[in-house]
Amino acid sequence: MVGQGVLRECLLDGEVERVLAIVRSATGQPHEKLQELVHENFFDFSAIGSKLSGYDACFFCLGVSSAGMSEVDYQRVTYDITLAAAKTLVERNAAMTFIYVSGAGTDSTGRGRTMWARVKGRTENALLELPFQHAYMFRPAFIQPRHGITSKTRSYRVLYAVLGPLIPMLRALFPKSVTTTEEVGRAMLAVAKHGAPKPVLESVDIIALAGRR
DSSP states (O other): OHHHHHHHHHHHOTTOOOEEEEESSOOOOOOTTEEEEEOSOTTOOGGGGGGSOSOSEEEEOOOOOOTTOOHHHHHIIIIIHHHHHHHHHHHHOTTOEEEEEOOTTOOTTSOSSOHHHHHHHHHHHHHHHSOOSEEEEEEOOEEEOOTTOOOSSHHHHHHHHHHGGGHHHHHHHOTTTEEEHHHHHHHHHHHHHHOOSSSEEEHHHHHHHHTOO
């Protein structure tokens, strides 16, 4: 869902020259700036490494719900895939800005009681140790999908359908915790272009970077 949002903002931004989307299956979305690279094995990007040079930023938005997953399985998707991509990219783009979509409540110690939070925390810490020119961890809280964007996770689609009429009220009551896919995408682009004052960005920081008035 976040990936769809940042892709939309990239394609609308006149300063973005080209976008490479690494996908397991082609979406067929037509745009002159967009190239899709189909790659099935997300645990190993070495086969396409030669095609990943020359990019200024990576927006890493892949993720799954931890519901019903063991820590081993959740770490395999959340940590292993992310680091496989990041290590391949940093070897070829040392000047790259790497932006990772984490989540509000992530445990930076990597040892807390909440499984998903500690796995995300270990992932963030490992990324920050890699020699990218810049790396930023985005920790959005509630994200409202905009412009027809939907989550691929069924439980999230149900949640958004139920909460849809209440989102304006939630946004009014918790303005620092409710963002949109549009705002997250704009904030990611702003950080890629101009940087940010700290590596870990919470929801309130994301909103500020997106330029909400």
